[in-house]
Amino acid sequence: MPMDYITFFLVLALSFVSICIHILVSNPIFRRSSTARLPPGPYAFPVIGNFLALGNKPHESLATLSKTYGPIMSLKLGSITTIVVSSPKIAKEVLQKHDLNISSRIIPDSVKVLDHSIVSIVWLPASNQWRKLRKICKEYLFSAQVLDSSQGLRRKKVRELVDYVHESCTSGQAVDIGRAAFTTSLNLLANTFFSIDLAHYQANSSQEFKDIVSTVMDLVGKTNVADYFPLLKLIDPQHFRRQMKFYFGKLLEIFEAIINQRLQSRASSSGLGNDVLGTLLNQSKDNDTEGFSINDLKHLLLDLFLAGTDTTSASVEWAMAELMKRPDAMAKARNELEEVIGRDGHRLVQESDIPTLPYLQAVVKESLRLHPVAPLLIPHKAEADVEICGYTVPKNAQVLVNVWAMGRDPNIWSNPNSFLPERFLEHETDFRGQDFELIPFGAGRRVCPGMALGSRMLHFMLASLLQSFDWKLEEGVKPEDIDMNDKTGLTMQKAMPLKAIAIKL
Numbered sequence: 001m002p003m004d005y006i007t008f009f010l011v012l013a014l015s016f017v018s019i020c021i022h023i024l025v026s027n028p029i030f031r032r033s034s035t036a037r038l039p040p041g042p043y044a045f046p047v048i049g050n051f052l053a054l055g056n057k058p059h060e061s062l063a064t065l066s067k068t069y070g071p072i073m074s075l076k077l078g079s080i081t082t083i084v085v086s087s088p089k090i091a092k093e094v095l096q097k098h099d100l101n102i103s104s105r106i107i108p109d110s111v112k113v114l115d116h117s118i119v120s121i122v123w124l125p126a127s128n129q130w131r132k133l134r135k136i137c138k139e140y141l142f143s144a145q146v147l148d149s150s151q152g153l154r155r156k157k158v159r160e161l162v163d164y165v166h167e168s169c170t171s172g173q174a175v176d177i178g179r180a181a182f183t184t185s186l187n188l189l190a191n192t193f194f195s196i197d198l199a200h201y202q203a204n205s206s207q208e209f210k211d212i213v214s215t216v217m218d219l220v221g222k223t224n225v226a227d228y229f230p231l232l233k234l235i236d237p238q239h240f241r242r243q244m245k246f247y248f249g250k251l252l253e254i255f256e257a258i259i260n261q262r263l264q265s266r267a268s269s270s271g272l273g274n275d276v277l278g279t280l281l282n283q284s285k286d287n288d289t290e291g292f293s294i295n296d297l298k299h300l301l302l303d304l305f306l307a308g309t310d311t312t313s314a315s316v317e318w319a320m321a322e323l324m325k326r327p328d329a330m331a332k333a334r335n336e337l338e339e340v341i342g343r344d345g346h347r348l349v350q351e352s353d354i355p356t357l358p359y360l361q362a363v364v365k366e367s368l369r370l371h372p373v374a375p376l377l378i379p380h381k382a383e384a385d386v387e388i389c390g391y392t393v394p395k396n397a398q399v400l401v402n403v404w405a406m407g408r409d410p411n412i413w414s415n416p417n418s419f420l421p422e423r424f425l426e427h428e429t430d431f432r433g434q435d436f437e438l439i440p441f442g443a444g445r446r447v448c449p450g451m452a453l454g455s456r457m458l459h460f461m462l463a464s465l466l467q468s469f470d471w472k473l474e475e476g477v478k479p480e481d482i483d484m485n486d487k488t489g490l491t492m493q494k495a496m497p498l499k500a501i502a503i504k505l
C-alpha cells in the first residue's frame, strides 16, 4: 500500500476536490458521528478519508496511529472502511473467534486480469472453490509425507547454494544474500513441485523471474487509487491493470510450457512424473467444472510461486542481516550447528536436523518478529457485521492485522527493537498461528498454506549458510552501518540488499 509519486499527485488532486466538497457541504453525513459504533479513529476527510495518513510505510504509520486510537481503530481509505487491529487479543478475535465472517478478501483491481481472481486461492472468498484449493494444497503439496519425500531434491538444491557461495569465496566476491536466497527458493519450489530447476545462480533467467515476481508483488502491494475510488477503475490511471496483465501472462506462459511438456512426456510414457505436478495432473481434467482444471492448476502455480519465493528469500535475508549486526549471535548459531552436527566435512545439515537446533529456531522466530514479510497480512474483508470489543466491524470493511506493530509492542516484548533470539529460548512461543503475539504466517482459516514448506526452506537455507561459512561485511562496512530500512510492497523487503563476504571454515 505505499504511495509512489503518481499516486501522491492523484491523491493530491482528490484532496483538492475533497476540500472543496468539505467547504461546500459541511454536512453531518460525512462525520464520524454518523458511524458511532465503529472503533475510534482519526477524522476522515470527505472523499479521500484518511488516505494521506498511510504514507510510504503503512505498517509504521498505522502503528503510530494506534498509539492514539487504540488496538482496534477505524479509518476511511477512499470509499473503503478499514479496521486496523494491533493487539494479539483482538487479532485472536478477528482471526480465530470470528474468522468465519472475516476471511474474505478485498480484491485489488489489478489481480482481476486474465480472470485470475475468480480462480485464485489468494483472492477467492472463503468459498467451496477456495476450500477445494486449500484441500489440494494440504493433501498433495504440503503434507508432512509429501514434504518428507521431496527432502532429497531440496537437499540437492541447497547443496548448490553452498557450492555457489564456495565459488564466491574463491573469487573473493561478496554474495548478494537476497538474490542467492531467491534463486534457491525458486529452485526449491520448482523441484518440490515439478522436479526441475527454474533458475541458475549465474544466469539472467533467475533475475528475470525475480524481477517479474518483485514487480507483481510491488504492484499488488502499492496503492492503486482505483481500488479506493471505484470510478477511477474505468481509466486505470496508474496502468496497474495493464502491467499486471503483461506480467501474469508471462508467468502463466512459463507454467503452461512446463505442464504441456509433462503432458507430452506422460503421453509418450517416457516419464509418468511421480511428483506433485504428476499428482495434480491426475486430479485435473480440463473443462471439468466440478474438479480441478488445467487452468485452475496454472493459476494455483502462479499464486504459489508469487507467495512462496519472495517471502522466503526476504526472510532469509533479514535473518542474515540481523546476524551480521550481532556477530556473537551468529557465532552462537554456528557453534550450535557444530555441536549438534559437526562442521562441513563431517556432514551437512539436513531438514530433519532442524528440531534439534533450538538456537537456530530462536533466530528465525526473532527475525520474523522484527521483520514479518507480510506486515499487515493480506488484507481480510468482513462478510457480515461483526461485534468486537463493543464495536462494529461492518460488512465489507477491510480488516488489517498489524503484525509488525504487535512484534514491536513494548507491552508484549522487552527491548522490542533489539534482536535478541535468547528471548525465545525461555518461552515456548511459536509462529504457527496459536500464539497471537507472533503470527508472521497469519492464523485461522486464511493462515499461510505454505507455512510448513516455507519454514523448512527458511531454516534449512539459513543453517546451511551458517554451517559452512563465516561471514564478514565488505571492506569499510561495520555491523552498525547495515541499513535495516524496509521497503514495502505486499511483502516487506530490505530496502538495501545485504552483501556479505563468505569465509570458508
Ligand code: HEM
Pocket: 121, 122, 123, 189, 303, 304, 305, 307, 308, 309, 311, 312, 315, 373, 374, 377, 378, 379, 440, 441, 442, 443, 445, 446, 447, 448, 449, 450, 451, 453, 454, 455, 458
Ligand atoms: C517465510 C515464508 C512465508 C511467510 C512469512 C508467509 C506468510 C504468509 C501470510 C502472512 C499470509 C496471509 C495470511 C492471511 O491473509 O491472514 C500468507 C498467505 C499465503 N501464502 Fe504464505 N508465507 C510464506 C511462504 C509461503 C510459501 C512457501 C507458499 C507456497 C509455496 C505460500 C503460499 C501462500 C498462499 C497461497 C497464501 C494465500 C492463502 C489464502 O489466501 O487462503 N507462502 N502467507
